[in-house]
Structure formats: C-alpha cells, structure tokens
Amino acid sequence: MEFTKMQALGNDYIVIDEFNEEKIEESKKKNFVKKICLRKFYVGADGVIFIQKSDKYDVKFRIFNADGSEAEMCGNGIRCFAKYVYERILKKNPLYVETKAGLRICEIFGDNKADKIKVYMGKPSFKPEDIPISYNMEFINKTLKLKNPYIKEIKATAISVGNPHLIVFLEDNNLDEEFIRKHLNIIGEEIEHHNLFPERINVHFVKTINNNEIKIITWERGVGYTMACGTGATASAVVANKLGKTGKKVVAHLDGGKLEIEIKDDGVYIIGDAEMIFDGKLLVDI
Numbered sequence: 001m002e003f004t005k006m007q008a009l010g011n012d013y014i015v016i017d018e019f020n021e022e023k024i025e026e027s028k029k030k031n032f033v034k035k036i037c038l039r040k041f042y043v044g045a046d047g048v049i050f051i052q053k054s055d056k057y058d059v060k061f062r063i064f065n066a067d068g069s070e071a072e073m074c075g076n077g078i079r080c081f082a083k084y085v086y087e088r089i090l091k092k093n094p095l096y097v098e099t100k101a102g103l104r105i106c107e108i109f110g111d112n113k114a115d116k117i118k119v120y121m122g123k124p125s126f127k128p129e130d131i132p133i134s135y136n137m138e139f140i141n142k143t144l145k146l147k148n149p150y151i152k153e154i155k156a157t158a159i160s161v162g163n164p165h166l167i168v169f170l171e172d173n174n175l176d177e178e179f180i181r182k183h184l185n186i187i188g189e190e191i192e193h194h195n196l197f198p199e200r201i202n203v204h205f206v207k208t209i210n211n212n213e214i215k216i217i218t219w220e221r222g223v224g225y226t227m228a229c230g231t232g233a234t235a236s237a238v239v240a241n242k243l244g245k246t247g248k249k250v251v252a253h254l255d256g257g258k259l260e261i262e263i264k265d266d267g268v269y270i271i272g273d274a275e276m277i278f279d280g281k282l283l284v285d286i
C-alpha cells in the first residue's frame with residue numbers, strides 16, 4: 001500500500017489517496033489508523049488523511065486522529081491535502097472541499113506547485129450544541145473545575161470551528177508557559193476527557209503577545225501534545241478577538257512555526273504552507 005508523509009507546522013500526517021479506489025475498507029480504517037500512526041512500530045504520525053471523491057464538491061477530506069477517531073476538520077491537515085490534490089490529482093484553483101464540518105475552500109498560491117494555501121475555515125460558533133458542551137449557555141470566560149493535583153480550576157472559553165476547542169489564556173489564569181509544558185500530559189488529558197465535553201475537546205493554552213500576535217501550546221483530542229493545530233489557532237484567534245485581546249488579523253506562534261489568521265464577516269481564513277516529505281510503500285500487513 002502506497003502512502004505519502006506530509007507535514008504542516010510540524011503537525012504530521014500520512015496521506016492516503018483513495019480518489020480513484022478505496023485502499024482501506026471503511027470498517028478497517030479506525031484500526032489501520034491506530035496502528036500506522038504508532039511511531040516506533042509503523043510509520044508514525046499525528047493522524048491519517050484520506051482523499052476521496054465527493055458527491056457535492058471537487059474532493060472529499062477525511063481526517064483521523066492517531067487514536068483512530070475521525071475528526072470533523074483539521075487546519076494543518078487540509079493544507080497538506082490541498083497541496084497533494086493540486087499537485088497530483090486535480091489542478092483546480094480554488095478547490096472546493098467536502099469535510100465533516102461542511103464546505104472548506106482552499107486557494108492555492110504558486111505556479112505549478114502549491115507553495116502557500118489560504119483556507120476558508122467557515123464560521124465559528126459558541127453555541128453549546130455546536131461544540132458540543134453540556135452547559136446551558138455559551139461557555140465564554142467561565143470556570144472549569146479540575147481534579148488533578150496541579151490546578152483546581154481554570155477560566156476558559158469553548159468554541160467550535162467545525163471541531164471543538166477549549167481556549168485557556170495563560171494571563172487570565174496566572175499561569176506560565178513552563179508550568180503548562182511541565183504538566184501538559186496530566187492537565188490536557190483531564191480537560192480532553194472532562195464530562196462537560198461529550199465528544200471530548202482540543203485544548204489550547206494561549207498567551208497574548210500584543211494586539212496581533214498570540215502564542216499557543218496545544219493538546220489535541222485523540223493525539224495529545226502536537227507542535228501545532230490549525231483549527232486550534234483559528235479558534236484561539238477568534239476567542240482572543242472576542243475577548244478584546246487582539247484585532248482581526250493575528251499571527252499565531254506555535255511550536256512548529258507561524259500561522260496567519262484573518263477574521264472576516266463571512267468567516268475565518270488561514271494562510272500557511274505544507275510539505276511533502278516522502279512517498280512510501282507499506283511492507284507489512286496492518
């Protein structure tokens with residue numbers, strides 16, 4: 001079985017091209033993803049992207065986390081996907097992409113190659129049912145009770161950008177980066193599985209640098225610590241703007257690099273790149 005390893009901001013994915021034929025049976029996808037993402041035994045990645053035919057738009061994007069769960073959207077993954085589709089399947093620009101979160105539009109910059117990709121990320125929502133969160137009103141700057149030994153409660157905001165995110169500002173919680181990095185495995189894991197979030201949640205610890213820059217440490221649902229999360233950066237920028245911390249154009253600094261985010265009336269846009277690392281052929285049965 002052939003695959004391509006790609007990365008965007010250090011968020012790494014195995015891309016499987018099923019545009020013309022299904023390579024992994026639907027019922028086997030979850031277990032396949034869980035195994036192939038194991039870094040010591042197989043290829044290793046934060047997740048797997050499947051490229052499929054769409055009945056509605058140009059092409060269909062499916063993203064699975066390393067634990068085998070299927071997510072609705074992925075901001076870094078969709079740039080990897082768009083680069084692959086544009087360079088190897090369909091030279092169409094912009095690309096209209098079907099995702100579990102709805103339509104996403106990828107505009108490609110570059111002559112023959114997709115050097116940069118601008119993605120329309122849709123409209124964010126704070127509605128509890130969209131996230132989902134078991135709370136009777138919008139969860140904006142509210143207190144979340146925790147049980148770990150390091151921190152008893154945090155002030156945070158829950159938002160959906162197609163997938164669920166909880167945004168925690170370090171400055172609003174008197175926390176510093178070193179503390180979060182040290183205890184991220186415990187705190188991130190607890191929040192991801194908190195009973196307020198029936199479908200679990202991605203968690204981001206954000207520091208406001210100035211009116212147009214933020215810094216983010218990410219814990220991803222179904223993966224754990226990752227070097228970046230595109231939907232998480234989008235969500236963080238929207239919440240920072242909503243809380244009056246930043247303007248509508250923000251540069252997010254992530255452990256894997258920088259992402260540009262712009263909030264407009266019709267939704268949010270991100271601009272960044274993606275890279276093909278290698279093509280591979282799986283020699284073991286998974």
Ligand SMILES: N[C@@H](CCC[C@H](N)C(=O)O)C(=O)O
Pocket residue numbers: 011063065070071072073074075076077163164202220221222223226228229230231232
């Ligand atoms: N890394 C991604 C998000 C991938 C999905 C996420 N872990 C979820 O379960 O919602 C990104 O760049 O957005």
